[in-house]
Amino acid sequence: MAAVASPTAAEAVNGDGALVRLEGIRRHFPVYRGNLLRRRTGTVKAVDGISINIMPGQTYSLVGESGCGKTTTSRMLLMADEPTDGSIYFDSRPMAQFSGAERRNFRASVQAVFQDPWSSLNPRMRVDQIISEPLITHQRLSRSAVRSQVQELLQVVGLHPFHAERYPHEFSGGQRQRIAIARALSTRPKLIVLDEPVSALDVSIRAQILNLLKELQSSYELSYLLIAHNLATVRYMSHMVGVMYLGKIVEEAPPIELFTDPQHPYTKALISASLPAHPRQQREEIVLTGEVPSPLNPPGGCAFHPRCPFVMERCSTDLPVLREYRPGHATACHLYD
Amino acid sequence: MTNDVILRVEDLQTHFFTRTGIVKAVDGISFELGRGETLGIVGESGSGKSMTAWSILGMVPHPGRIVGGTIDYLGENLLEKSRGEMREIRGSGICMVMQDPLTSLNPVFTVGDQLVETLKLEYEEPKRSLRRRAAELLANVRIPAPEDRLANFPHQMSGGMRQRVVGAISIARAPNLLIADEPTTSLDATIQLQYLRLLKDIQEQTGAAIIFITHDFGIVARMCDRVAVMYAGRIVEQSDVEDMFDHPAHPYTEALLQSVPDLDTDVDTLPSIEGQPPSLDALPEGCSFAPRCPHAWERCQEYPDEFTVAPRHTSRCWRSE
DSSP, X not given: OOOOOOHHHHHHHHTTTOSEEEEEEEEEEEEEEOSTTOEEEEEEEEEEEEXXXXXXXXXXXXXXXXXXXXXXXXXXXXXXXXXXXXXXXXXXXXXXGOXXXXXXXXXXXXXXXXXXXXXXXXXXXXHHHHHXXXXXXXXXXXXXXXXXXXXXXXXXXXXXXXXXXXXXXXXXXXXXXXXHHHHHHTTOOSEEEEESSSTTSOHHHHHHHHHHHHHHHHHHTOEEEEEOSOHHHHHHHOSEEEEEETTEEEEEEOHHHHHHSOOSHHHHHHHHHSOOSSTTOOOOOOOOOSOOOOTTSOOSSSTTGGGOTTOOGGGGTSOOOOEEEETTEEEOOGGGO | OOSOEEEEEEEEEEEEEETTEEEEEEEEEEEEEETTOEEEEEOOTTSSHHHHHHHHHTOOOXXXXXXXXXXXXXTEEGGGOOHHHHHHHHHHTEEEEOSOTTTOSOTTSOHHHHHHHHHHHHOOOOHHHHHHHHHHHHHHTTOSSHHHHTTXXXXXXXXXXXXXXXXXXXXXXXXXXXXXXXXXXXXXXXXXXXXXXXXXXXXXXXXXXXXXXXXXXXXHHHHOSEEEEEETTEEEEEEEHHHHHHSOOSHHHHHHHHHSOOTTOOOSSOOOOOSOOOOGGGOOSSOTTGGGOTTOOGGGGSOOOOEEEETTEEEOOGGGO
């Protein structure tokens, strides 16, 4: 047997005790042509059969290039979109069978923090209105209870109670992101979707926000679904990482294992493309030719094969399945069959 | 790398005259750039790094104005040039590499037309020989079958190819200096790597110097020979690239380098810099980093001089005195 992965990683693979479980999720968008004689000419398989488990109190990260389906996946978790196929389980209950009350509870339990705090906060609302909006939607609270909760939330994210009276334009990027985090926390969620939470912020502010997110995770047992393209950030934040390419997960492993012993050629290329931390540090640079193909006409077999430096004959015909390479570390590549 | 200096900026000051007061976007910076050398100017938004680039290009937007200093390009002060002369220099000697290489081509002209349009400014030759030069340029940026590609429109090419065409246009008139302002922020990691390699390739072929304006120390580590760190309109530290990573002298540089997560090591908590970047219209007296600096003391009430901490390595911090 190969090296033993941590028990939490093994557990995550089985899906026991997962807070959220996605099973065989697909999201296909039909493509039409023509107006009068409208006909369906194709399908974009934005997400094409992914299964992941998000454990309580842990961070699951999705990495991959633009158009690989990361954000579509998160939209389905936020109930902003519905899967074409597959099921989402929340606390082991399938979402499709939710009662009205369960749906409301779910919406309160899953919140989001977006990339750009300049456009994700309404410029016409005061900070206390922004933070309390989800609170008022989901709970019946007296005005004074709302006010005291807002004050508490501001302190939790490192702002001052007097900030409640101000408008978003009076804050810097890092402070705005703190406001967005306070709003996400207001309904006492169990899962927060973090879609590129620091990439729009100044470099000297990023570490503050990442540390705040980590602190909040341990004090409130929060789960995160992190979408990020900076692999170093992913390594710092995550407990499990899924690498996506054209709607599929091609490799999944805990971060240390993924970054020290990547298996899939795409993962290797992504790691080799990340910039060095020191001028003397030389990475073996795997330069991929071309770019991500259109999801409208994905290549047959393994979708990565036209760019893969290790391509074999069967790669263009047989679709590789995600297989455990060692406990807790799975990859979808014919090299390891 | 040679000692042949092509650009020498001295005490450059670019100020903005707004209704509420004077904003000192660039407040007395000096640096030198040798032929074929790559300089990284690192800073956060509002540090003045982009305005430094615009100042060199003579394109400071209203209500900004260069109020002091000199920009010496091949022995001539650019600040004394007329608009027409600057226009000529911008095309042929100093060239801006577009922020988004994928959208900066004109969609209604063929790639060949766009290259010939640029080449026409440099060479008075019949169209046929210009097209031959255009094909050579495409070959230089490693586009296969360049003669056939000249007839293509941008939309017929892949993103990577278009990137190469933009690269070819920027070197069409053999510039001495390329300025790349955040050239890769909109690109995915694997495409970013392709692009950085293309720029290195172009540099090796033409011997041009490059200024990278960036907030990313990773790009500096990958691409640059020299690095200047800007904070609130001034260069707070400047050195050769390895020396900066090995022995950062200014507390800001040191903290910034530590606060970036590293792909190859694990830490429980990242050291972070407290506070916010200062706003330029309300700078503190003395050292502008002092309010966020863990080492600040009384001396910092006064703006620090530039101290030499090692050969070719300067820092504006009283600790280096």
